[in-house]
Amino acid sequence: MTSVRFGFLAEPSSMSWSAGSIAPLPKYEQLVACIQDGERLYGDWCYPPLLPVSRNGGETQSAPEMPVGFALPATHELLLTGAHTGEEAENFFIALFGMLNGLRLQREGWQNFYRAPVRRGVLCDFHADAREIAQALEVATQFWDAQNDGGVRKLTFGALHWHLFAQLYAHDFERFNAQYMALDACWKLAQKTVVGCPQGGISHAKRAGKLCELLAIPTPAWAIISLDNKDCPLSGRRNDLIHEAMYAGHPVGFAHPAEYRDMERELTCLVARIFLRLLGIQNEYTSSTCTTRQTIGFSFV
Template sequence: MIALSSGPVSISALPGIASAKADIESSETLDQDWIYAPPQLVSNLGGGVHQRPYSTRVFGLPKTHVIAHALCEGHDHLTFHLWALSFFTGMRLTATEAGFVDATPIKPGKLVDFVMLGRGLADALDLAETYWTLHRSSPDRARLIAAAVHALFLGQNPRHLEFGRFILLYTAIDVCFALAKAVKRPTRPVRHAGRVKWMCDAFGMPTPAWADPASGAEVASLRNETVHEALFMGEPLGFAVHGAGANQNLTLEMRALVCRFVVALLGADGCDYVRSPVNTWQRHGLNLAAP
């Protein structure tokens, strides 16, 4: 349960939160802290209901909280705050009736590799409000943050094959580049294979070997082969994984890198978390108030 207020933004629990939580936790589609889309039901001509052998894909969950903004500039303003809050809680939050796709975790922290320190989510609310204020004249920049977070989250569905996870996480990296390019304005064109390194350099981050052009920029080559030739690791999509038997986890590192890019793009590029290692399962502390 979230109950906090910082600046003009406040979050409070709805009166029926206990019942809503119980309904979610008793769902037949819940497995290992992930809730999956329910089966698709359709009406028969005779008035009965038929269950199709596949899920609805887009689904809703009971509402648990209210978010309010004393100086709200419109629907997009609140929506942006909700996406930012989703990212910093590490779980998808939505105000829509059907805001989930395929599956979503019901526990916080499942979709990111950090733990909030300092004032926690209060700092996150302040950071998001500052970002909105700085970029209100370019509304596409708020939408790009939302797009990056959504692609990051979609890419972690436990049911994905690795090529699907790779494509979505790479898309999240591309979104981050689009936003970084708009904000940082590179002095010369950045080739596709050099995008990750350019962003890492811009934010003072170490560039992973798999994204370094000096080492071949493996991730860009994998992306081209996957998107343009329908091959992943030299095999038709779905029949191979990256780094098998080599103690490598490319998509884990891509997920961690996207998290760091989003934090940096939101304006907290000075915090230690942004420069922390991406090649580990370890969770890192994120203090947004740190210098």
């Protein structure tokens, strides 16, 4: 049996499933109030402090730059039992519990970069209640237990971690690039865990569509290859950015795409659906299209 403190979650969430339990810390209310009353909280986010610098013969003032990282207090405790103990499992279940709450949660002592979401639902387009979250954790536990290859577990956490981290970037081209990396991690994970997933060198243009086909997720139009093109709009945008430093037909940062303007946001939503389906979660959300702007329910089929 192992326990680890994590946060930041501004709700007294508690639950249990076969692998363990989650509960708020005894001083949860004080910890939450400390952040919510702080000057760095704005809207749904907590922003990093400015770093002090020395100038004018030793006078100190705030500089217009961010620190390398900043910490938020732990608000909850994760308790894992039996074969599910260990740092690797702790990191995975904390991150997954965070995703299911639409947050990026991490163990005590880890640092946040850029801004940190502090309101439930900021990093997702679904709503899951406590019962549905516990069900999802149960399904994920079965997936985790079935992986005897340590590399698969590491890849699983990596895809999850980067899907959440990617949403913290300020610019859409940064979020697109990082989210595509998470999609690539999901592709590699599918090759290792999904029966029928192609094992050879399949082009980037076909990967998103193939994942949707294998996992029974509606395929967005920007992931479909037209008859007269070797790329789909998704892979075309990715190739221009990675290989030519071009975005929307211009140098990075000088234009926003006129076609498929919501692709970056929709890609984020698609990666979430793909990742959860890879864990074995089949429900209303993972069967829905990623191109809607509405919040989807998380009820299980």
